[in-house]
Amino acid sequence: MKTRLSLLAGVISLALLAAACGGGSEEPTETTSQAGAAEGVVTLQGGKEFKSILLPKFTGVAVFDQANQGAQEAARELGVDAAQFLGPTADNSVAGQIEIVTNAATQGVNAVMISNNAGDQIEPAVKSAVDAGVKVVSWDSPIPSGEGESLFVAQVDFDETGTVMADMALEILGADGGRFAILSASPDAANQNAWIAAMKEALKDPKYSKLELVDTVYGNDESEKSYNEALALVDKHADLKLIMAPTTVGIAAAAKAMQDEKLCDKVKVSGLGLPDEMKAYTQNGCAPQFALWSFTDLGYLTFYAAYGVATDQIKAEEGAKFKAGRMGDYTVEKDPTRDNGLRILMGPFTKYDKDNVG
Numbered sequence: 001m002k003t004r005l006s007l008l009a010g011v012i013s014l015a016l017l018a019a020a021c022g023g024g025s026e027e028p029t030e031t032t033s034q035a036g037a038a039e040g041v042v043t044l045q046g047g048k049e050f051k052s053i054l055l056p057k058f059t060g061v062a063v064f065d066q067a068n069q070g071a072q073e074a075a076r077e078l079g080v081d082a083a084q085f086l087g088p089t090a091d092n093s094v095a096g097q098i099e100i101v102t103n104a105a106t107q108g109v110n111a112v113m114i115s116n117n118a119g120d121q122i123e124p125a126v127k128s129a130v131d132a133g134v135k136v137v138s139w140d141s142p143i144p145s146g147e148g149e150s151l152f153v154a155q156v157d158f159d160e161t162g163t164v165m166a167d168m169a170l171e172i173l174g175a176d177g178g179r180f181a182i183l184s185a186s187p188d189a190a191n192q193n194a195w196i197a198a199m200k201e202a203l204k205d206p207k208y209s210k211l212e213l214v215d216t217v218y219g220n221d222e223s224e225k226s227y228n229e230a231l232a233l234v235d236k237h238a239d240l241k242l243i244m245a246p247t248t249v250g251i252a253a254a255a256k257a258m259q260d261e262k263l264c265d266k267v268k269v270s271g272l273g274l275p276d277e278m279k280a281y282t283q284n285g286c287a288p289q290f291a292l293w294s295f296t297d298l299g300y301l302t303f304y305a306a307y308g309v310a311t312d313q314i315k316a317e318e319g320a321k322f323k324a325g326r327m328g329d330y331t332v333e334k335d336p337t338r339d340n341g342l343r344i345l346m347g348p349f350t351k352y353d354k355d356n357v358g
Helices: 002-020 062-078 093-107 119-131 158-173 190-202 223-236 248-260 275-283 295-310
Strands: 041-043 052-055 111-114 135-139 151-154 178-184 211-218 240-245 268-271 290-292 321-323 329-331 342-345 350-352
Touching (some): 052 062, 052 093, 062 295, 093 111, 111 295, 135 295, 151 295, 158 190, 158 211, 158 240, 158 268, 178 190, 178 248, 190 211, 211 223, 223 240, 223 248, 240 248, 248 275, 268 290, 275 290, 275 350, 295 321, 329 342
Parallel strands (some): 041 321, 052 111, 111 135, 135 151, 151 342, 240 268
Antiparallel strands (some): 290 350
């Protein structure tokens, strides 16, 4: 009996593998097999026709390049066409993102994966794309209303982000606390706004009572503007002790500004940054502590999710489960930060200081 079952399992696996090889540009990997899948977890069948666009807020930023590397890795594993890595410039990010989503429907694209930088302004373009059969999966920064979006791949829990930033501010400034300001990306970046809101909520805890948030400014994720905004904060607030920048461009620019002006002993920098870019500032004390997650993994997971949704293998509904290659199993859940949103939560954070920054 045991031998019969083994033979039957082998026949089923071969049939699934053969079916999976019907399309796409490369041979799919073992992700096409159902063997070993946990109960209720969909193991995606690779090799299906799938054309996609990975749309960052804008091009020229290291973390988005890393996300692209992860997406292309997933495409190779699934044996499907590589995603087009297509984005606007920093100067025309909002209009550029809207244009790219609008045009996707006429280009035969099956899915657009967007790190939204246009707030709810992106809605009409997304709705038009969805009406034309394009699936829209957001990552990094969602559509605030959730309209038109199948899923949001969240890098971390947004409420946790607020607590992590509040904790880092407290650890850097110590029990006596002090005044600090936020240097964010852009006013329309939903993720940045949610993290700032979560931090303000976290600061209501009595343990943060000595921390005083005095200002929030925006560098538009441009190095020069972020650098100048950091210096303007110091000029405006003579007793400022910390700049919290939840943006990899902003934190590096702020740290450089404090270093160039020899202000590292007076004003510290923290937030979300890339270890490679922050190493020197962490070791010299300008940015004693910061946090981040893997953008490569975020791009990888996003591609798996978009492929699954666009090929009707993953249902965009609460409780749906799927296996995302090397990253394991994920579940679609209600987004606690948006009434109409569904999310897949990647997590977790890594905190960096001089002991682990490399």
